[in-house]
Amino acid sequence: MTDLLGALRQAQTLEARGVVEVTVLFPPRQLPSKAAKALPRVPFHLGLIPRNFGVSRAGTENVAGRPTTRFELTPKVGLAARWTLWIDQRWNIPLAYQESFPDSTLARRATFQKVNAAPVKVQNLPPTLPQGLRPALLAALPGLRLPAGVQPVGIRNRANGGLELSLSDGINVFALVTAPRGVRAAPGIASRKVGGGFVWLVGNLPQSALDAALAKVRQVNTAGLGTFLTVDASNPQNDPKSQKETTP
Structure with a gap:
């Protein structure tokens, strides 16, 4: 969990660019796949993830020719979607993610097919929880x-x-x-x-x-x-x- 949260914090200031294939099967749409230059942003609430998900390290895989560590996130309670994230081992930022239904059916996936030689600096403000x-x-x-x-x-x-x-x-x-x-x-x-x-x-x-x-x-x-x-x-x-x- 500590390693994954560290990578998601890193992604608030550093982002990979290149060619991303994005597939969205839920909600259904006429053209489920499209190309993008970066991973679509997911509003991760880092304070809620440890409360609601268990995290396991599921080995290493190459994404767009770069070595990544694969993390599996499983809900602790309820029937929420499961997630998989592929974290670049050198840059420590996501290069792919996948959202799946509880029965493991794919809901959406975004993954780099090609990645530029260096990431770019960004300022993605972390989302906050409005008190009350x-x-x-x-x-x-x-x-x-x-x-x-x-x-x-x-x-x-x-x-x-x-x-x-x-x-x-x-x-x-x-x-x-x-x-x-x-x-x-x-x-x-x-x-x-x-x-x-x-x-x-x-x-x-x-x-x-x-x-x-x-x-x-x-x-x-x-x-x-x-x-x-x-x-x-x-x-x-x-x-x-x-x-x-x-x-x-």
Whole structure:
């Protein structure tokens, strides 16, 4: 765990570049594979990973011709997705990652096919946990049962009305939405009508777990969440303009 967290901290200031193949099978899309110059960023919450995942070192493999150490991350509780990360042995940053369903079916994967001779310096601000957001959320949606290990990590207004809360167990990301309308049924989406509106939960969990999280929600009163919108808006972690880059 210490070695893996050290590599993820290193990735906040150093990033490999080259040719990356990105395959996303969940949620389904018409063109599941595309090319990129860098690994798509995953908002790792380093304080949550040790609480919710066990880590094992699974040997060494070459990625894009470079030796890497393979780490397997398995949820300690619940049915969250499993992850595999390949960490460059010299640069100590990820060169590939994979998200899998509990039955080991691939959900998404990103891996370098070719890598440049040297990584570049970046400033990827680490995500933070807004203090007090969890109790405020549970008060706003009484009866909500957050999946095992999952914490609210951000909140924003939706253009079509309602709020969207980002949830995380340290690696996996979920969306909890309050909205005036429902959403079409699909794998990875639970929707429940509450009063005059709807609550959705979207993420890589078995349908039964998504449905159970919302099954007892009996009210939606989001007035107490308004103070957290300012906190989220002031956090530039997901703003591309805030992620400065320089060459070594």
